Amino acid sequence: AQTVTQSQPEMSVQEAETVTLSCTYDTSESDYYLFWYKQPPSRQMILVIRQEAYKQQNATENRFSVNFQKAAKSFSLKISDSQLGDAAMYFCAYRSAAPGAQKLVFGQGTRLTINP
Amino acid sequence: DTEVTQTPKHLVMGMTNKKSLKCEQHMGHRAMYWYKQKAKKPPELMFVYSYEKLSINESVPSRFSPECPNSSLLNLHLHALQPEDSALYLCASSQDSSLDTQYFGPGTRLTVL
Numbered sequence: 001a002q003t004v005t006q007s008q009p010e011m012s013v014q015e016a017e018t019v020t021l022s023c024t025y026d027t028s029e030s031d032y033y034l035f036w037y038k039q040p041p042s043r044q045m046i047l048v049i050r051q052e053a054y055k056q057q058n059a060t061e062n063r064f065s066v067n068f069q070k071a072a073k074s075f076s077l078k079i080s081d082s083q084l085g086d087a088a089m090y091f092c093a094y095r096s097a098a099p100g101a102q103k104l105v106f107g108q109g110t111r112l113t114i115n116p
Numbered sequence: 117d118t119e120v121t122q123t124p125k126h127l128v129m130g131m132t133n134k135k136s137l138k139c140e141q142h143m144g145h146r147a148m149y150w151y152k153q154k155a156k157k158p159p160e161l162m163f164v165y166s167y168e169k170l171s172i173n174e175s176v177p178s179r180f181s182p183e184c185p186n187s188s189l190l191n192l193h194l195h196a197l198q199p200e201d202s203a204l205y206l207c208a209s210s211q212d213s214s215l216d217t218q219y220f221g222p223g224t225r226l227t228v229l
Contacts, residue, residue, distance in 0.1 A: 042222065043223045047218075102164045104218060107158065
C-alpha cells in the first residue's frame with residue numbers, strides 16, 4: 001500500500017519570504033499523480049498544484065512550485081513571496097494512475113503560519 | 117468553474133435523529149466522493165460514486181447511507197449516529213474517477229450530541 005509522509009507538522013515563515021514544505025511517499029508503482037492541497041481555516045480543501053509522475057518537468061502555479069524527485073520519492077512544495085492568505089494546513093496526496101484507481105492517499109499535513 | 121457546494125454548513129443532531137447532507141456540482145463530473153475529516157487529521161475516504169453507481173465503500177458503518185440521485189447530486193443520510201461521528205464531512209467530485217483531479221466542497225461541520 002502507498003503511504004505519504006509529511007515530516008513537518010508545523011512551519012512558519014515571514015511574509016514575503018520563501019518556504020518549502022516536505023513530502024515523501026512510498027510506492028512500487030511507476031505511474032501516479034501527486035497533489036498539494038491547501039485547507040485554510042474556512043475548511044475548504046483547495047487544489048494548489050498537481051504533478052504527473054511521467055513528467056520530468058516540475059509543475060508551477062504562480063508563486064507555487066514543486067521539486068519532484070521521482071527516484072527519491074520526494075515531492076516538496078515551494079511557496080515564494082509568502083502572503084498572509086497562504087496560512088493554512090497543507091496536505092500532500094498521492095493517487096495511483098492504475099485503471100479504476102480512485103483513492104487519494106493523504107499525508108498528515110503541515111500547518112503553515114505566515115508572520116507579518 | 118470548479119465549484120462544489122455543500123449544505124448545510126453546520127449541523128447539530130441527537131443520536132436518535134435522522135438527517136441528510138447534500139452535495140451538488142454542475143461541472144459535468146461523473147465521480148463524486150464523501151470524506152470524513154477529524155480535527156487536525158487528513159480526510160478519510162468513505163464512499164465513491166462513479167457514473168451514479170457506488171464503486172467504493174470503505175467499510176463505513178450502516179448508520180451512514182449514501183445516495184446519488186443523479187450525476188450532479190450526492191446525499192449522505194445519517195441515522196443513529198454516535199458522538200464520535202462528529203467531524204467535518206467533505207464532498208468532492210472529479211471528471212472521471214480514475215483520471216482526474218478531485219475538487220472539494222467547503223464541508224459540513226457535524227456535531228452529534
